[in-house]
Amino acid sequence: MKKVIMGNHALSWGAQLGRAQVIAAYPITPQTQVVELLSEMCANKTLDAKFIKVESEHSAMAACIAASIAGARTFTATSAQGLALMHELLHWASGGRNPVVMGNINRAMAPGWSIWTDQNDSISQRDTGWIQFYCSSNQEVVDTVVQAFRVSEALMIPSMVILDAFALSHTYEVVDIPDQEKVDAFLPPFNPPIRLTPSAPHAFGGLTSPEHYFELRYKLQKDMEKVPDLVEQTGREYEKMFGRYLGQVEDYRCDDAELIFVTSGTAGYTARVGVDQLRQDGIKAGNLRIKMFRPFPFAKVREILPKAAKVAVVDRNISYGHHGVFYQEVKSALYGQDHNLPIFGYITGLGGRDIPPDTFKEIAHLSLAKDKPEEDITWIGVKK
């Protein structure tokens, strides 16, 4: 069934198709429509879920964690300041191995008070032990929520499905809503190995001495390392059933490229337009959109980027006092590899400043004019 829906509603549809059983969420611009549609779905009984109203995002995640421990498939959504307020509980969900799936709308952190997009909210949660998927279309949002439940529950690690404020959250696109029956075949009910139940009482999240804590974290990392293969396998399975592959990265015209952009989110979609325009001008550009940022897709990045002579990483985020975060991570992934690939770092689009196709033309010309980067951050679009 094809529908024209906004990115926020794509998250709600994903949760409904995934048959989420408990939803606890607090509305925040620009995520509000996610929660509104989910509450309507619950009221109309198209979604058989317990909708828990809460007074904050911290409580929303606490409720989701508790429901997940009890064995319920659990969904929530937030953005920016709300995600930051959840920070403590994000560690609880991953450390407690509760496979909550959450939508996050990338919105710039205040102050200055902003409702427009950049990635610093979710990038700041990089080390909380959550899987992170950055989407570039509403179709990808619906499909990824369904896949995220499958991956998260198989490894008992929570997932964030992330989309740009307004550029996706409020943008209407045609979305092929998968058939419920087929989704049910792809995604069986959540059946955790251990759950909180009166018939087998356990204490969860109690005091953990140095005797055990280290091993718990070792196990979390070891399971995180299984995510790339599982995303690949479930992505191929999804493709067989629904015709759309869901991978760790999306490479576009990279095979013969002299310059590859590394992008994420909706900028990764615009980059493809930039690549096509550059090729019309005789410049062989390509685009590697990082969809899965955590765990980092090391193998894909190491396989695809060395095809080019140069790499330009485009960050819509910044680690103050360091560089763009994707730039750091790409450099780290390529360290010690058998090539000396020049990697350029660009920061643009903070706080919702547009990233049009021309940005990629400018970045291509800057990168091709130099043999190697002369600075760690080249700012694109700062008013002179």
Added chain:
Amino acid sequence: MKQKKKAEKITFASEKDVPMMPMSLGSMLYNKTGAWRNIRPVIDNSNCIQCGICWKFCPDVAIYIENEFPVVDYDYCKGCGICAEECPTKCIAMVEEEK
């Protein structure tokens, strides 16, 4: 009194034996939080109406029902006073601990 488990420290020889999630690692068998208490609840059974409200409200599950009356487990009671606050007949007194 409720049957108490023997306080024995759980140790694992291999990471493979450690459960995936931090659960039931037995830490509370030896981590007796009652030592944190400054004031202790003392229940006057002559005024107790056996309503079970103290048992239900205790956030540390440190009140048991024995022979239909509440009994405080001082190994774990932290002395928060919620039981005394909630008791409808005010038969629980919070008494200063002598150190």
